[in-house]
Amino acid sequence: MGKLVLLDTRLFAPGADLSGASNKVELSSEIEDKETTNYRSGGWKEVIGGLGSAEIAAEGQWEAGDPSKVDDASWSTLGGLGPYTVCPTDSVVGALAYLVYGLRTDYKVGDQVGEVAPWTGTVKSSSPLVRGQIAHPPGAARTATGAGTALDLGAVALGKRMWAGLHVLSAAGTTPSITARIESDDSAGFASPVTRMTFDAATAPGGQIARTDGLAITDTHWRVAWAITGTTPSFMFAVSLGIR
Template identity: 70%
Template sequence: MSKFVLTDVRLFTGGADLTGQSNKVEISAEVEDKDTTNYASQGWKEVLGGLASSEISGEGQWEAGDPGKVDDHSWSSLGGVGPWSVGPQGAAVGGLSYFTSALRADYKLGDAVGEVAPWTGTAKSSWPLVRGQFAHPPGTARTATGTGTSMNLGAVAAGKRLYASLHVLSVAGTSTPTITGRIESDDATGFASPTTRLTFSAATAVGGQILRTDGTAITDTWWRVAWTISGTSPSFLFVSSIGIW
């Protein structure tokens, strides 16, 4: 990836796409340094890595009146934990995605008279910050059961985990339209014998979910998101990310 100017950053939290209401997004990650300096350190400070943490902060233009707007979502999620996904260069399939499960820690709005109404907010991680790829784009409506593009992310080593997020951004249809997402793996791009590794809860409304495997090694190297859709005239917009950490 070459140098680039930030013009198409995508920000998703829960079932909200805050891209059009954001003009700044920052991601940070750190590991505590624990002092272990002793008399055998030869005059040099020694440290060990302690607890790791990450944070996603954003700001932009305030909007309200819909569950997908920043004010509605921020008030409903304040103090709650859920998925956050950030795409530095958009959210196309295979594009870089940073995602985590995070606590909506703070929310601020308002400014001086005559200013465009702003918002700022912060989410603090409760899971690792995963560097993965988008497995499904947010702008493609799905109306029937199907599968996404296969991606070669590599195997999952013992002690590592596969992580996946799902943001359901819109739901339409009658007779309870429902989408159930899942993550499949195989040893080849054609997915002749796919294995389901993670299954999201059935969703009938906008919202977000994030899942991870249990740390058992997985030798398959190809991955994709798949979904089962039911209901009368259903239509869903959703975005999903997959990564290994």
């Protein structure tokens, strides 16, 4: 991926796609430096890494009146934890994605007369910031049990984890329910898939995060699969995956 102009950045809150109401998204991450300078440091300051943190700051045009709108989504998540996914250049399968489980810490609306009503908000991390890919796109409606496209994300080393964020954006039908899971295999054909994580059953818009247990996984290919039940069910959802 070369240099780019930000034209199609995507922002997913726990149960809402805020991309169409956003015109600025900033993602930052830092590691706290802790000084360890001593008499044998050769006259130079020495530091080691301490606590890590990440933050998403976003803003855009205010809208309300539906759970998918920024005002409704912001009020419902303010003070709560959930998954947030940011994609610099669209959210097709395989697109670059940054995932974090974070706390929605603030929400601000309003401006002077004559201005387009704005909003601003911040999310602060409660998990590592994960760099990965989109495993399921938000624009594909699913009405039956199935599986997504295989991604070659690589093996998971000992002490690392595969992280997954699920954003259920809409649910329709009578008693609809979706249970998503993350599978791995040693090849793209998924001849013998292994379930590594299973999300709780979802019946309405919302978000969940899951991770593996820190043990080594030699499988290199990953995908999301799902089981859907109900009468004429239909779900729109997005899933991001990454190793950290």
